[in-house]
Amino acid sequence: MEGESPQPLTIGLLGPVRARRGGTPLPLGPVRRQAVLAAMALRPGTTVSHEDLLARVWGTEPPGSGHRVLATYVYALRKALDPRGTGLDDSVIRSSQGR
Structure with missing residues (x-):
């Protein structure tokens, strides 16, 4: 609803990669996509390059x-x-360009 603040986002990295917004589980898709999320989540507040993500995932x-x-x-x-x-x-x- 307009004007409401979003529920907090929680990302779980111990065991299977999981994400929840409030109490709702979010669909993260295939394992490699989950690995991309984990690689970014492990470096909060920093820019992770394409090359770094490729190396960490593949x-x-x-x-x-x-x-x-x-x-x-x-x-x-x-x-x-x-x-x-x-x-x-x-x-x-x-992204580092704001996207």
Whole structure:
């Protein structure tokens, strides 16, 4: 509802990666997408480069389409984690360019 503040977001990293907004579990998708979230959540308040995410999630053999895959994972994570109607500037996942 307009004017209401969003429920707090909680991310659990011990055991399976989980996220909840208030008491509601959020769909995080496949394991690699969850790994991207975990890699970012372990570095709060810092910018994590594409190269760092690729290395943390895929190790020494990232896919050739890694940058495109990361973009789709981040988009899906924003949709899952952000309250409906949240713009890029207010997203819980931000890039160094504000996106």
